[in-house]
Amino acid sequence: MHPHEARLSALRAQLAREGYDGFVIPICDEHMSEYVGAYAQRLEWLTGFGGSAGSAVVMGEKAAIFVDGRYTLQVRDQVDGRLYEYHNVPATSPGAWLAQQVGEGARIAYDPWLHTQPWVAATRKALAAKGAELVAVESNPLDAVWNDQPAPSPAPAFVQPLELAGESSEAKRGKIAEWLAEQGLDAAVVSALDSVAWLLNIRGSDVERTPVALSFVIAHADGTADWFIAPKKVTPEVAAHLGNAVRLQPRDSFTDALTALKGKKVAVDPERAVSAIFATLKQAEALVTESRDPCVLPKAIKNPVEQAGQRAAQARDGGAVARFMHWLSVEGPKGDVTELSAAEALHQFRRDCGDLRDLSFDTISGAGPNGAIVHYRVSEETNRTLEPSSVYLVDSGGQYPDGTTDITRTVWIGPGEAGAEEKDRFTRVLKGHIALARAIFPRGTAGSQLDTLARQHLWQAGVDYAHGTGHGVGSFLAVHEGPQRIAKSSGGQAGTGQELLPGMFLSNEPGYYKTGAYGIRIENLVLVEQRAIPGAEGDYFGFETLTHVPIGRELVEPTLLDGPETAWWNAYHARVWEILSPQLEGPVLAWLKDQCAPL
CATH class of the missing domain: 3.40.350.10 (Creatinase/prolidase N-terminal domain)
Incomplete structure (x- = not known):
């Protein structure tokens, strides 16, 4: 019997012993964290699913796993379809699915330390309509059958x-x-x-x-x-x-x-x-x-010391990413680099730059079609070679004592030139990135009001991207931090209504993804700052760009950029040169000079 099948059987037996007809298993800890400790990775232990968001429901005869659109492909790779039905959120939910399955008098268990109050209220209501009951457990039945469950980390604060x-x-x-x-x-x-x-x-x-x-x-x-x-x-x-x-x-x-x-x-x-x-x-x-x-x-509103720390961390991190991009320009065209070896090389360049405490998330290292999977996480099973003459997307970040970084670069792996379509899509993403970077807005503006700036040039070509444009970032803390974000305001997602205030860090990361072919994303971190405008009526704000690393010029179609966009590109790369050149030497410095030359 496969381990995941044995684990499912053991959990069903435990639920029967405790008198429950079903149990809900989320990826969560007692703090509603996005990333959880090994002891709380219950869903992965039970099902094999390794994403950062999802849940499962186990009943006597049936089981189902629920993930959002980011994980539609991954869940099918990792979770056995003979054991679990696959379901997409928000099209359905564990509560809605349970309401279809349960009969009168059914008792469905949940761990009250792993769910929010609104979730409990909504699920209880859905079950009550069928005469079923949602029951809080005293101790988690899955923990009772997870024999080698790790203990919570003993590491000192x-x-x-x-x-x-x-x-x-x-x-x-x-x-x-x-x-x-x-x-x-x-x-x-x-x-x-x-x-x-x-x-x-x-x-x-x-x-x-x-x-x-x-x-x-x-x-x-x-x-x-x-x-x-x-x-x-x-x-x-x-x-x-x-x-x-x-x-x-x-x-x-x-x-x-x-x-x-x-x-x-x-x-x-x-x-x-x-x-x-x-x-x-x-x-x-x-x-x-x-x-x-x-x-x-x-x-979320960083003080001047935290802002200075982030600039320092970004400068060091930029040096590491630049060394990696130079390495990739040499090694990529040889056809030997894989997604895993590229991610490890980038990690090593970060370690070499000093004071790296951890990555800020698992590196998204996506070659060709894997780059089109928005939250792709490379594994031994999915690892692809970076093929010469293809697009490679790498989204990564570091945790340093003075700041948390997050940067995405999309790179053309030579030899030869990128195709017209790739250049068109990349340049439209770039135009959106520049529009957001240059935005000026009055006090009271929420992230949702700026989101269209980043999408407008993609919309003109009849395409879009299915993720937010910007998330808040912590100070040597969580790489995804609320309450601020830049995203479409539909879907009731928290934070899109939060006004942007000076001192907030955000990402600026529009993208484009062609399923089965390639993905493009350009991400820098920005800081909301006061803008002095002569004769301004009230407070106006803009963004200081914090991330300084060359943007893949091999994918730019210069004829699609207007004068102010070209001027932004040139000023941005002049600043990249100013910040990074003192840290680099030899072939890396020569590469940087070429990358930072005016368009």
Whole structure:
């Protein structure tokens, strides 16, 4: 019997023992994190699916897996279709599917530490219409059959020093306390790992790709806080850094502390806090106010120290990416480079540039048709050679103590020239990228109002791309950070209505994808900054581009660029030369000079 079939059988037997007719398994942890620790990779262990978003439902006779459009191809490669039906979200959902399957009296289980309150309410309602019940489990039945489940990471937390954070934890807690007082609240539950890290000026290595420590905080209106973390993870240095206004508590006493808030007015974020937190507070008769985590907006608005740190990190990272692109220009045309060997070479160039703590996400290294899979993750099974005379897309980033980077470059692998279609599509993507980079907009503008700028030239050719144009980025934190984003406002996605404010980092990454052929994306990070306009009526903002690495000129059709676009290209590459040339020498420097020559 195949391991995944055996695991599914073991889970079904466990559910039968516990008296449940079904169970829902998401990719999630107790903090609603995008990337989760090995102990929380339950969906991958059960099904083999390795994407970053999805869920499965297991019933006695049937099972199904639910993923969005990014993973339609990947799920079929990794998950056995004899064991699981494949379903696409948002066309359907676990709740909608269950409502079609269940009968009167069915009991469907869920782990309340792995789902949000809105999900529980919607699923409970869908099942109730069929006379079925959604039941919260005391302990996860999958964990009972996962014999070699890794323990949560024991890695110690560490201090993010003031010279990198730019503001003390005490000052941040003071601002949260002021907010609580204004709202007439006693406390706020902070459960998102990047919010905890930001508020306490600590970092960790408990989750791949995001430097956070597994813990919760309850912040109080007097500026104090309780930090719930495994005691062994707190070094003397971390304890001294926090002082006595932050009380250290064992992580497993968090539920008891929620219960102790009986009668208190408590703020909880329904988007970032799991259902168990709401249920515990409700049972304890606390007065819960649903409101956005008060760390989210101040965390997104980077202070001058964080902005300077990001510029420094980007300059080092740009040097590493430039060395990689030069290497690729030499090795790619030989026909020996694969997606995996290219990703490893890029990782090594980043390591060589100093102070790399981790990648900021798994490198998307897509040759030819694999580049058309938006969130492609290369594996031994899918690894392709970068064929001479083809398009290669690489989206990657690094975690450095002073900043988090994220850059996409699309490269023509020689010899020979790119075709007219590839050049046309690339240049349309470039024109959109430039339009967004040059945008000027009044205070109050949301990301959704700028999104069209990046798509307009693709639309004129009757094509588009099915992802957002920009996401927020953290400061040595999560590479995908809210609340700001640049995207179409449809679909009710969080953040598209958030006004863009000076100090926010975002990505600028339009693209184009031709299924079965190639993918194109050009991504730089940008900073929202004040724009001084003579005679301006009110505040106007624009973007400072933070990423400085040559853009694949072999794919540009210069006749499609107008005068201001060509001027942007030339000014951008003059700045690339200024920032990168002091770091490079020999053949790499000569290559850079060619790449930065005016169009």
